[in-house]
Amino acid sequence: MSGPKRHHFVPRAFLQRFGCDGRVSVRRRGRGRLITARALNVAVESSFYTTQTPEGGKSTEIEALLAEVDGPADKAIAEVIEKDELPAAGTAGREVLATYMAVQVGRTPEAREQVAFPENFLKYADGRRVDAKLMAEYLREVHLGFEPSDGEVAGAIKMVEAAEVMGTLSHNDTVTVPLSVAEKYAGVLMRKHWSLEVARKPRFLTSDAPLVAWHKPTPADRYRGRGFGNAAEVRFPISSGHQLVLTDQPRPLVIRVEPARVRQCNADVAAGCHNFIVGHPNHPRQLHEVSLAEKRPTLRFSTFPGYRVDADGTEKDLGEVPLLWVQRAVYPTQSRSGSPRRQRHAAGGRRGRR
Structure with missing residues (x-):
């Protein structure tokens, strides 16, 4: 056409x-x-x-x-x-x-940019092994612009790993x-x-x-x-x-x-x-007159202990599950304290709402 x-x-x-x-x-x-x-x-x-x-x-x-x-x-x-x-x-x-x-x-x-995060990271990695050190570097230098928490690094790695299992997106997909x-x-x-x-x-x-x-x-x-x-x-x-x-x-x-x-x-x-x-x-x-920070990340990451409630009412531990979310503001400071990791996160709500 x-x-x-x-x-x-x-x-x-x-x-x-x-x-x-x-x-x-x-x-x-x-x-x-x-x-x-x-x-x-x-x-x-x-x-x-x-x-x-x-x-x-x-x-x-x-x-x-x-x-x-x-x-x-x-x-x-x-x-x-x-x-x-x-x-x-x-x-x-x-x-x-x-x-x-x-x-x-x-x-x-x-x-x-949000859906293309895994592809953009893998291009940056350029064949290097995906680990916490490399992801922290990418988040700090490219994606976030500040030092990520351990939970943020872990959540981002899980997203990339999932994308590698499902296969990279085509241009049409993006x-x-x-x-x-x-x-x-x-x-x-x-x-x-x-x-x-x-x-x-x-x-x-x-x-x-x-x-x-x-x-x-x-x-x-x-x-x-x-x-x-x-x-x-x-x-x-x-x-x-x-x-x-x-x-x-x-x-x-x-x-x-x-x-x-x-x-x-x-x-x-x-x-x-x-x-x-x-x-x-x-x-x-x-x-x-409005405040306009130099950068706002397009996508943020966390991990939370996940669980699933089966039909008989029993709970199954899913381990750490990723939470993807969109940051709607820019904060004056960003610390390494990360998220409160003991807050439970139910299966089925893993992906942060826009």
Whole structure:
């Protein structure tokens, strides 16, 4: 199949709603100055969704399928902004937006880096024996940027060992596997209570990972994650003045929010972005006032004592099982203390939720 080679992992029409005249400002991790550019040239990579056909040719089928999601969602978002009103629960409009958000989770470079962790590590190893010393080196120098705990090293090794048993992912797999969970995520989002926040001063930011899973910070955040299923709030800014908020408890359908709430949400957008945040060219202050660490790991690891409860009620010890999780913030310091390793982790929940 032939098709466009410039693939947006955050849709251009979506990004434009955070700027003006088709232009937005971008602040990247590790860089102080802003870059103002056309949204056409932001969050785009050449042939990002291109896959290989069985005959050895190239296919842009994934990009075409994403366009089928983006088009209706763009119309639905425009209607929400125009009316200051959400589509009712159970309607096609609600489903369109839930699907759009769910697909956005898996269509980014961050999602692809997560599934490609074993392959990236083995390339780094370059034939060297996989052991704790080599994994600690990779995590410290490449993946994390700080000294890993023993539990983190052990969890990462278990992931690589499992990947070696199952076989390395093909390029097509790295494209499609992150998108394969979209239907599951859409169902989770549809079941939540939706509200629309309208900013008195339109200053919301977005990023290259625009869906935000937020919960009140706890000490456990240093060794496990929260996902879109168990987050206190799932936030999705849809313009500089509007934000969808999904919760487990009912809220008013439309909420007018003050600048303090916008600033709080912008800080969480910045904490959870992959590489960059996006905002209005005429309001650089909002992009500069948030803290943006040089790096946020795409994937974290722990190990926990695992067990399984059989049908007769007996428990079977599974030994140390890995927990994979996504870090939603960057901490001021990272220590070697690791996770509390005596917390039990049941079989069936080995993989951390996003």
